[in-house]
Amino acid sequence: MELPLTVEIILKAVVVLAAFLTLPLAIGQTEHKVMAHMQGRLGPMEAGPHGIAQLVADGIKFVQKEDVTPAAADRWVFRLAPAVALIPYLIALAAIPWSAAWVAADVPASLLFVLAVTSVGIFGTLMAGWGSGNKYSLVGGMRAGAQLVSYELPMVLAAASVAMAAGTLSLTGIAQAWSWWWLVWQLPGALVFLIAAVAELQRVPFDAPVADAEVVFGPYTEYSGLGFAFFLLAEYAGIVVMSLLFTVLFLGGWSGPWSDTLGPVWTLLKATMVAILILWLRIAWPRVREDQLQRLAWVVLVPVALVQLALTGVGVVVWG
Amino acid sequence: MTSRDVLFVAVGLITAAAAVLSVTNRRVLHAGLWLVVALGGLAGCYLVLGAELVALVQLLVYVGAVVVLVLFALMLTRSGAGEVDTSSAHRWVAGAVGAGVTVLLGGTLVAAYGWSEREVAGPSNDAIGEQIFGTWVWPFELLSLLLLAALVAAVAVATTGHRRQEGER
Amino acid sequence: MTRAVDFPWPDWELPTLPLPGVPDIPIPDLPGTPAQAAVLLAGAAGILGLALSKRSSRTAAWIAIGSAGLVLLASLWQMYSLHEAGDPRISTTIGPLAFGELVVPLELSASRLSALVAAVVGLVALIVQVFARWYLWFDPRYRQFSATVSVFTAAMLLVVLSNDVLLTLIGWEVMGWCSFLLIGHLSAKDSANRAATKALLVTRLADVGFVLGLVALAAGAGTTAIDGIIGHWVTIGSDITVAPGQGAALTLAMVGVVLGVLGKSAQLPFQDWLPDAMEGPTPASALIHAATMVAAGTVVLAQLLPLLQAAAPARVLLAVLVSITIVLAALLAFAQPDIKRLLAWSTVSQVGLMLAALTVVPVGTGPDAAIMHLVSHAWFKALLFLAVGWMGVLTGGTVVRYVVSATKRYRTLRRPVGIGLLSLAGVPPLVGFVSKELVLAQAEHGVQHGAGTAGTIVLAAVGASVPLTAAYCMRAWLILDRGPRRRAVHQPGAQQGHEIIDDFFAEPEVVEEAIGIEEAESAISSSARSAVAVLGFLSVVGGLLAFTPQLELDLVINLQLLAAALLLMILAALAVWVASRGVGSRDAAARLPVSVSLATERGLGFDRLYRAVVAAPVLRLAHWVQWLDREVLDAYVRAAVPAAKLLGGALEQTHPRRPAPGLVLVLGGVVVLAVIGVVVS
Amino acid sequence: MSPALPLLLAAILAGVGTYGVLARRHAVLMLIGVELMLGAAGLILVTVGQFDIGQVGGDPLASGAVLTLFVITIAAAEIVVALAVVMAMFRTRGDVDLTGEAQTVEAEVPDETSPKMGEVLG
Structure with a gap:
């Protein structure tokens, strides 16, 4: 099927945008429901059948709300922050392959690309923290900054281990080079990546930046209406991107029975499992203290990731 | 002018403008944010020049980590208030020196390499990887030592002041 | 000068026994060679024993004894397969190392003699492990002990089977460290620590020469393979010729090697560490004295024999030093106030005999006499040490006043101690007699085949050692068996009641005498006792080994010399018997002046030197x-x-x-x- | 394309960076100038590497890209140490003003227990 280049690009952009708009909502809905069931309650049941339209209702509510900019806020920084937080995930989603053919932008070093782009998202949080003109926001923003910088290192190291094993920086290439025994070989790296990903998303148990008992809602304290919705969307989009990335890197992406035709389904299935795991963490775990959080990153994750790198190196040299 | 030229001019203008704003903006955090734009633009320039690996590393390391640290330091030093620029006379002299650097560097470089159109043909990512772990492996290893030394030094410098302060209390 | 006497006694050539043919077992295609298996098993047992046993002595014992049994099987299998194949068998270890111009093949080689020594090492190690299981039953650090013994065995096997000086060196070093650990096993005791450190320091000092010598040999030859080294330095024809222009270098290198061997074998001037090493547990002493550490020097020199023969000054140096050591150590042994120390000095003297036999081997003959004495010494000295250790448990110590009439009190000890002492003294037809006669014959043979002054000195020393050995053996026997029977006053540390052990892996149970068990009969586990019995059996009939094709001894026994030696032996024993009469403890050494016994106890003050x-x-x-x-x-x-x-x-x-x-x-x-x-x- | 464009941009960045270093009295802002200058250096290296300037047969050692990566790494190390120095300076002096007299004696220690938000947010 040959399409003109422009049409293809537009089509792909539309598809990515659509995925970007629906998947986070699905994650949000899943969170509501999974959390409710794990806690032995029903969850939202009013809007739509079985509460399916709850998130749409939420969206309408957010749109109707007044968008308040505090008087002490740094106006432009405050207004731009949600967009800065959201857009990197959109760009990252475009580079993640769903199957060998299903990838919107198959750039050569797509792993590096995804990691680089998502690392920009931190500015949204920092800007929100600074721009709100609120001391809780500032503290939360600084916590977020420290946390994201700390956890980016083990994350990149774990990803580098997979790239080294596959011998390529391309996500498509990595997923194709994957074979089942990587599940064992790359297990430490996978755990490190998963933990670091949860920390990058600032979700429980690493949600000290938005700990409501300490800093209200951290950088997002002053946001209301659409701005807040954007941050919420960014968080869910982050879960989507990280789950997909984890799937492609450590779970073989679309590999599975009949992967020629069912490839994207496998990707989606595996990513859903990972996403539910991330949601589950939030429901099951208490919050980690700020110092414990830094300690975990530097004392546990970084060394483990380095050991994993060495392990991969040995493996590549021995079997490669 | 090729399309690449046009693209570069566009990205370059953004970069240059952001750079100027980052050194003239009087609100410290805005200066830091403009630096983000400037360095991100620089990554874009690399991309236009075909050096995608460098561009991505620039984005990952510089924008994702280094500038975050800068912003962090700005927040920690709580330096919103007070003058951030030197006196105006001083600024004029500084401007003159800066302009001198631009003219001198630009003049020399353009004079040396000229305006002629050339093919963009940089090394591939594989070639870069092979060179780093082949020809450049010793400097590379030395760099790792440098990073380690910087890490230790940063911790040492940061904690020493802290301890002294606690000792005084 | 016995040679000069021209007496018409017939010389006696060693007969070859009409042995039943070894059954023809088909050799299965096993992975690896027995040499590899033996070294690897013993080494692995050391590591596994520590890693797997957690805190269970039982697991450690299973691992240590099981692996020692397997090692023995492997070494016996090696003897058999060599017997079938005939040629020395070369096997690789980790493959050659890339050292530029230096060839480092890292190969093992099993020849007729090294296979024999390996089998003896395996046997003694197994017996020591079995014995240690009982002896150190309540020792909280038994795991470490058994693991160290395993590693020690592996190191000795490596030295024995090595065809590469680098491997020899590795085994040599590991043995040094393991001996440090074994001697200092009772690490809470200051004296044990001191003895361990002393052993380590003294042997290390000597090792400087050893390492330098081997390095010089390897560097000169451009290879570390032993046959390659020998082939480079000397040409063996009817006579040995040194490669032209390298005589001085070879001599220097061999002097270094000889120094190292003197240190490891506790010969003059390094002799002093061995008696102090008695601080280690008895099984460790048995291992160090019998088959491993002190014998390692003999093994290495036997491997490098052509070089030793070619480097006359080194040979003479060795001959003179060991001759002095033989006599001196025997004299010192006589005066020791502690049976264990007596045995230690006797080891020094006996190892001197092995080395002496090496120095007088004429060109073209093998070191078989020395190896025979090594084997025989391994058996009877291990037997003596284990028996004395057993005695120490019963009496609470091995000092003379504790062990007076010990074999009278504990009748089960009588046979092993008696056999051991008789064998040590060289009474026919025990194994000690055979091997010692062979050494004597070798010395005489050497004198006749141009060993020169060194040969004469050696012959004199070996001759002198015969009555001296008989004297101290007689003294020990008189003390142990002829002393006044006193009702056992239990010494501090001696057992109250007796242990009864039915099962090898069950904990000993202390039973009071009142229950009616015969005195001391059950005070040892049956397996440990059978281990001692095996050694006793070998000490009695082991002499037959000399008549098997396993040893090629084309020696002629001078019957005149033999008779003279036996006569001297009897005279010495009689003299001791006479001297002991009238002494309360029947200790002949009590006649010596106090200052002399004190000086001998302190090793003649060599410490100060x-x-x-x-x-x-x-x-x-x-x-x-x-x-x-x-x-x-x-x-x-x-x-x-x-x-x-x-x-x-x-x-x-x-x-x-x-x-x-x-x-x-x-x-x-x-x-x-x-x-x-x-x-x- | 013409190599003059990126080289000119590099010259501009270097000049702007120099101005930033010289004209700012705030230590962290001064570091921003340094970063711009390092960026200019990287841009020159990449340009030279991508255009085969000055040598025949391309850039076989990939020196342009590799050296830029090195520059980025060194910059990371530099900024970390520099920020640590700035933090130490802030702790001991209470400000990060570079125009003031260099002090060897420690000045008053800022009261960290009660941050004044107005000052913080400026």
């Missing part, structure tokens, strides 16, 4: 170096501080102290300079 000759200069050098470091080198470092301060202060005076304007000036200057540079160029 070591301190003066080695320790004091080293300490003084260390002080010097420390002074140099602190007062001269550090002074520069310390001076850097005020210098930096001074410089900083001076520069501070010239600094504007305002960073921003200073920077403008600096950068402006740089730009101006750059402009000038560009314009000018």
